[in-house]
Amino acid sequence: MKRILRELRHDLREPGLNITALPVVSILFLLLSCVVQAQLQQNNTVTLGLLEVLIPFLGGYASLMLMQGLLDTEGGDILFTYPRSNLYWGIIRQLRLFAVQVIHVTIVCICVAGIMHITPLEILLVTLLQSFAVMAVAFCGVAATRSVSMGLIILLAFIGVQITLGREFEIFNWLYTLSGHMPTLEEMVGIALRALPTGFICGFLGHLWVRS
Numbered sequence: 001m002k003r004i005l006r007e008l009r010h011d012l013r014e015p016g017l018n019i020t021a022l023p024v025v026s027i028l029f030l031l032l033s034c035v036v037q038a039q040l041q042q043n044n045t046v047t048l049g050l051l052e053v054l055i056p057f058l059g060g061y062a063s064l065m066l067m068q069g070l071l072d073t074e075g076g077d078i079l080f081t082y083p084r085s086n087l088y089w090g091i092i093r094q095l096r097l098f099a100v101q102v103i104h105v106t107i108v109c110i111c112v113a114g115i116m117h118i119t120p121l122e123i124l125l126v127t128l129l130q131s132f133a134v135m136a137v138a139f140c141g142v143a144a145t146r147s148v149s150m151g152l153i154i155l156l157a158f159i160g161v162q163i164t165l166g167r168e169f170e171i172f173n174w175l176y177t178l179s180g181h182m183p184t185l186e187e188m189v190g191i192a193l194r195a196l197p198t199g200f201i202c203g204f205l206g207h208l209w210v211r212s
Contacts, residue, residue, distance in 0.1 A: 022058050022104055025054070052127060053163060059105075060137065061155070062100075063136075067148070094136075094139050094203065125188060174191075175198075
């Protein structure tokens, strides 16, 4: 356990200041949510819509930054000479980061639920599913291109297509409700059926490309 925590601390330090985007942007989002809720009250459809787009994106951004020193930095390939399995450099590090994202999402969703006076369970489950898929897509993108900037473009395209074209054509929307309201059971099941395969497939492919 001590070794796992030590390695996790190293992983979180590796992205440098980039990792601070998670708490800083989340705090700003929560402050904005307080203002919006005070102004709109029962008509607030902004906060939940922003939650499901912003918080999973932050998880995807963290996934990109985690791989920067390994894939997008000169001399990063030296790390592959360390006595570590292939599984460690890909899936294991990403799963540990997802565990951190679970804590991050839980805190944010509980705060949002308190601000909006709603139950947190539905938005927590949906945001975790979205985070799982988005982080896997980011990981796959950076591993395939071996470039954080290209991985970020892929991540933004993946999200952007869904929140733009997905509003008019349901076929382009895999992960988002885009309603600004509490997700229904049907919406949660639909997101789960798409997010889980997306996450597993992209995670597997990303892992294959880590050392290619």
